[in-house]
Amino acid sequence: MAVLAAGRRTPLGDLYAEHPDGVPSSIDATLVRTTVVPERSGEGPIEVLDLTRYARFGIKGKGASDWLRSKAIPLPEPVNTLAPVASRKLDLVRLGAEDYLVLPQSLGEPASLAALRSEWESDGRERKGFNSWREEVWAWFHIHGANVADFLAKTCPVDLNADRLPLRSVVQTRVAQMDCILVRTDRTNDHGFDLFFDVASANFMMSSLKELGAA
Amino acid sequence: MKIMNCPLNGPRNISEFTCFGPVHDAVDAQSASDAAWCHYLFYQENKAGIIREWWRHTPSNYYFIAERHTVTDEIIATYSASELSRIENKS
Structure with missing residues (x-):
């Protein structure tokens, strides 16, 4: 885990290197925050949090839904x-009939996510989906601000x-x-979206x- | 921007989609002759009119069927691939 975390390089990768364990101590102390639109008269700022180094887990493919049901995890519909x-302190995002992304409800507490992952890895059944390696291939940003919808309208259809x-x-x-998945989480209690996209980009x-913020 | 209706994600810009060609029966890989393989891989009917095609909504990697008029380029209908057999049985 430490090797993977140290090897990640997202836009603020140098800062990640300061936390080689891959688990930041708290959202405020270590979260990387970038202002893309500064505060203007009467309008709050729009900020981007880079959450890429936080834990997440993805499974997809035949058997993924049945496996989650077998663990008494209710599937998001539709x-x-x-x-x-709530029972596991996780958020389950459904991206397809058999495609799931699991996020910790509390970013700094990855234990429940690690437990679910461990259950999945140790389960010997033939059909349980496959690991889609979301923590490795997807960057994870959160963008928020009162006018975030108007801001993203410049680049999102x-x-x-x-x-x-x-x-x-x-x-x-x-x-x-770029292909991108947006999840409205409002995780800072502000209007905001988690963005998942190719980590290489x-x-x-x-x-x-x-650039959009400066335009 | 032309709009296409994805059965999973709703109406989206056509730039979010990729076409994967006409729907046609697969050959039996065990018994197909060289000629049948060639026909399967390289032959296109190129019909003027409404055809069924495979399309993908790229951001969600969701494959589905679209009926498109090859002369007017109008998209007549889109639906899940699971509906294909039901539609073909009706017709």
């Missing part, structure tokens, strides 16, 4: 929604306004000309958001 799993897209909705679309995403 596809493209997030459902909290889907209407993300709060009245059109309720909390826990998922949109699989394009942002900054994380620098490009951050540059694009900054």
Whole structure:
């Protein structure tokens, strides 16, 4: 785990190297925060948090849904929604009929996520989906601010306004000309979206958001 | 921007989609002759009119069927691949 965390390089990768255990101590103390639109008169800022070094887990393929059901985890219905799993302190995002992304409800407490992952890895059944390595191949940003929907409208073709897209909705679309999954989580208690996209393009995403903010 | 309706994700810009060609029966890999393989891989009917095609919504990697008019390029209908056999049985 330490090797993987140290090897990750997202836009603020040098800072990641300061936390080689891959588990930041708290959201405020170590979370990397970048302002893409500064505060203006009457309008709050729009900020991007880089959450890439936090734990997450993805399974997909035949048997993934049955495996989750066998663990008494209720599946989000319909596809493209997030459902909290209170008993395990996890958030389950459904991206397809047999495609799931699991996030910790509390970013700094990955134990429940690690436990689920361990259960899945040690399960010997033939059909349980396969590990989609979301923690390795997807960057994870959170963008938030009162006007975040208007800001993202410059680069995302889907209407993300709060009245059109309720909390826990998922949109699989394009942002900054890249395939991107947006999950409305409002995790800072502000209107905000988690962004999941190709980790190799994380620098490009951050540059694009900054340029849009400056335009 | 042309809009296409994804059966899973709803109406989206056509730039979010990729076409994977006409729907046609697969050959039996064990018994197909060289000629049958060639026909399967390289022959396109190129019909003027409404055809069924495989399309993918790229951000979600979701494959589905679209009926498109090859003359007007109008997309007539889109639906899940699971509906294909039901539709073919009706017709």
